[in-house]
Amino acid sequence: MRKIETLAMILAGGQGSRLGKLTKEIAKPAVPFGGKYRIIDFALSNCVNSGIKNVGVVTQYQPRELNKHVGNGEAWGLNVHNGGATILQPYASVDGEKWFKGTANAIYQNSSFIDQHNPDYVLVLSGDHIYKMDYQKMLDFHKLKKAALTVGVIPVPIEEAPRFGIMNTDQTDRIIEFEEKPEKPKSNLASMGVYIFDWALLKKYLDEDQSKRRELEDFGKDVIPAYLGNGENIFAYAFTDYWKDVGTIESLWEANMEFLDPTHALNIRNSDWRIYSQNPSASPQFLTETSNVTDAMIVDGCYIAGDITHSILSHHVKVGKGSIVENSIVMSGVTIGENVTIKYAIIGDNAKIHDGAYLVGKEKEIMVVGYNEEIGGLTDDEK
């Protein structure tokens, strides 16, 4: 039987309900970021750049857009011999419908897919985070420590620790306690949702649980405590570079605005650790005689006749004469008419903003226009 060292499983089924309109019809990992990416591109690209070419993408909530985006993984170079990206969705079977009840349950329900690959290690990732990480280094650490499980952790400011799952470790990085959102945190090492499991052991736990109380639904809440209770070796692998969970409209806006900075820690222009995405065919970006573009990121297919400052414009955005776009994110296919004012806003894919519209939010109260929404223009009576 063919054997691989590491299989990555990206959990991409989350709704991200705090992103409001932006996740009404698409899952959080499919939310556009940084002009030409979607959030899941970071995890997928990290896999490829770490030399992992077998990836399962577990989807559940509103998966259509995400499934289309990932496809066969070609955009990430995953459509290669002995590699591939596979979309894994819940399905109905003779045992009834199998909605994934939690992170661990999603892995359990895809055991047969994992067994087909026969991996030594399963790298479990979340499709929700923006970061560049070499999983190979974490795997080396896992092997060195002879761990049963290694949890990726990121130091967070201690006052923010109560928002996270916190790992308390000893001097050898061994995790001795896990606390979900502790009121009085003992450490500041937050779980990143990145796990490396020895597959044989994890499978044993999950299989045995099925014949018992079926309570291992979530890695943080159930599996880690079960491992700790049985004295398994769990280690924390500290990651200290840029990592961002864009869980809310404000944090998504903020992460995009940070991304504009050419000295940003993600260093997106570094060709040694590229972030790959689907690249639609588009004409060059056209900045006309009347345009004024500063401190902005622009993607191909854009046609700009207005003023753009401190903003990110995705593919195929049109901005008419006399319009102002400031401190905003404009997603792909958006048409902005003439003399429109947009400040502190996120404009969803394919929205239409008609002439003279005024859309001004505040730094802590970002205005959001949903996908395909239409703002301004003639009312039905005027048509």
Added chain:
Amino acid sequence: MMKNKISAILNLKEDDSKLLPLTEKRSISSLPFGCRYRLIDFPFTSLHSAAIDSAAFFIAGNGRSLHDHIRSGASWGLDSSIGGGLFPHTETAIREAVEMSKADQINSFYHDQIHYVIRSKSEYVVMMGTKMLCNIDINALLRYHQEKKADVTVVYKNMVQSSCNASEDETYLLFEGQATDRITNLVSFDKLEADKDKAPVNMDIAIMTSKKFVELATQAGKSKLRSETMLLFKDHLDEITVIGYEYTGYLKNINSIQSYFEANMDMLNEKNYNALLTRGNSIITKVKNGAPTFYSKDAKVKNAQFASDCLVEGEVENSLIFRKVTIAKDAKINHSIVMQGSQIGSGSSLEYVILDKGVKIGEGVHLKGTADNVKVIKKNTVVEPERGVKA
């Protein structure tokens, strides 16, 4: 044979001598154009739009630069495992020279073309090149050809006579009479009637049935003709029905540095940009992963086009900037073309200049050409202020 299936023959042995040094290591077909394209993207996109999944191309040199761009042809749907594919024929110049000297033998490039067309099981063959830059709808051409029951249909564009220059390599169509589209001759510019305001320029694009193609190519091969599209039927215009199909979109003959420069600059005119690049299906090219282009707080840009992955901190006006170009603070670029990966140092200025790929312009370097004598800097040149151009 599959009904209405079209196969394609691309003649890419085009004369590039007036495009040197840009064509030193590449053919016209792989010339970079319009910030992110190569000229081959235009005929390939036309094939793709007409659902043509099979093409054979003939190129004089080894075609390395072209192969690097097109790879499997997947970007244009030319890698189908069922009935399609991309069939390269390289070093035709050498083979042509050798085989022309042998007697009583059909030239192998005709043999290759005939072989390809028969194997493709297509009902029709379309023949095109890359130096006549256009965005043509092949399905519309086929419908016209079928409706007119012609043996061969040739594509032309009516140019305003005063705008044409009597270039040697351009041919014009003579029609049977005012009201017909039957072609009676292919002539050079000076043979056109001077009192007419329109000049129907031949675009070197023709469509015919595979059967007719095999017949004409066999004949041409025996007569030792060079393999050019028009030579297939030029001497048979009284025996077979060859008609003209008028193209009304953007057209430019890319046969010199000057016309290459003008064609790029034409894209800064919205009408041309839309007609060539976004009409119908937008032009497909090999996509690259690059970051969005960043315009800094100091950037000053007017009437310019950019590809992705650039870092713009200087001034750019009336220019086209390809992928991965960095333009430092206080650099000024005007009326210029800057190809992929070039770096423009601070305090430098470019006016009427073409920078080939990977050129480095040092701090404070000033390069200036004129509108009718554009300065070209060769690939990977480093230009330093004191020492001038260094290869």
